[in-house]
Amino acid sequence: MTRRNSSLGLFGLFGRSADLRQLDDALRAVDLHPRLVPEAVKLTVVGLLKDDAPGGEPPSHAYRSAAELLAYCMIGAEGFAGANDSVLARQVESRIEAALQSGASLDAQLILLTIHAKIIQPSVVAAFGLESGAR
Numbered sequence: 001m002t003r004r005n006s007s008l009g010l011f012g013l014f015g016r017s018a019d020l021r022q023l024d025d026a027l028r029a030v031d032l033h034p035r036l037v038p039e040a041v042k043l044t045v046v047g048l049l050k051d052d053a054p055g056g057e058p059p060s061h062a063y064r065s066a067a068e069l070l071a072y073c074m075i076g077a078e079g080f081a082g083a084n085d086s087v088l089a090r091q092v093e094s095r096i097e098a099a100l101q102s103g104a105s106l107d108a109q110l111i112l113l114t115i116h117a118k119i120i121q122p123s124v125v126a127a128f129g130l131e132s133g134a135r
Contacts (some may be wrong), residue, residue, distance in 0.1 A: 019046045022060060026067035026119065031083035032074060041117050045070065052106045068092050069107055073114040076121035096128055 016024075024034040034042070040044055045066050049058040072080045072092040081089035099107035114120040115130060124130065 007102075019050075019058075022063045023067065026063040027071065029064065030067050030071040030080075032067070032071040035075065037070065038117060038119065041113060041119065044062075044113055048106060048109050048113070066106075066110055069095060069110050070114065072096070073111060073120045075123050076123045077127065078123075079121075096124075100128065100130075 016035060020042060023046055027034045027037060049062050049066060050056050053062065066096070068084075068088065071083075072089065075084070077089055077093070080092065095107050096111060099105050099111055102108060109118075111130065115125070120130070
């Protein structure tokens with residue numbers, strides 16, 4: 001099955017693809033403005049979600065899940081907990097710990113993406129001892 005490509009839009013003439021709009025909405029829902037996330041990162045996230053989804057079509061909750069992890073990595077524990085709640089912050093922290101154990105999960109790929117894109121909060125790197133392994 002071929003994967004449907006995402007579209008950023010062009011000069012305001014063509015709209016953004018539905019998958020990017022879903023990710024933007026999910027980012028807003030966790031109090032991270034979509035403009036703070038580089039378009040290349042969003043395109044990569046959508047691609048990873050499609051690769052991970054059976055049939056290549058991620059369910060709507062997958063966008064929310066990815067947005068939670070991105071927001072936590074980008075704004076840190078305190079900012080994330082303050083904008084959302086401490087229960088959700090602890091759940092995301094548990095996901096990060098599990099991703100570090102598995103090493104090959106979607107969450108691990110999303111965390112690695114934030115590291116390589118240099119959009120991860122230094123406090124998150126320090127708290128979890130994160131490194132990309134790339135020199």
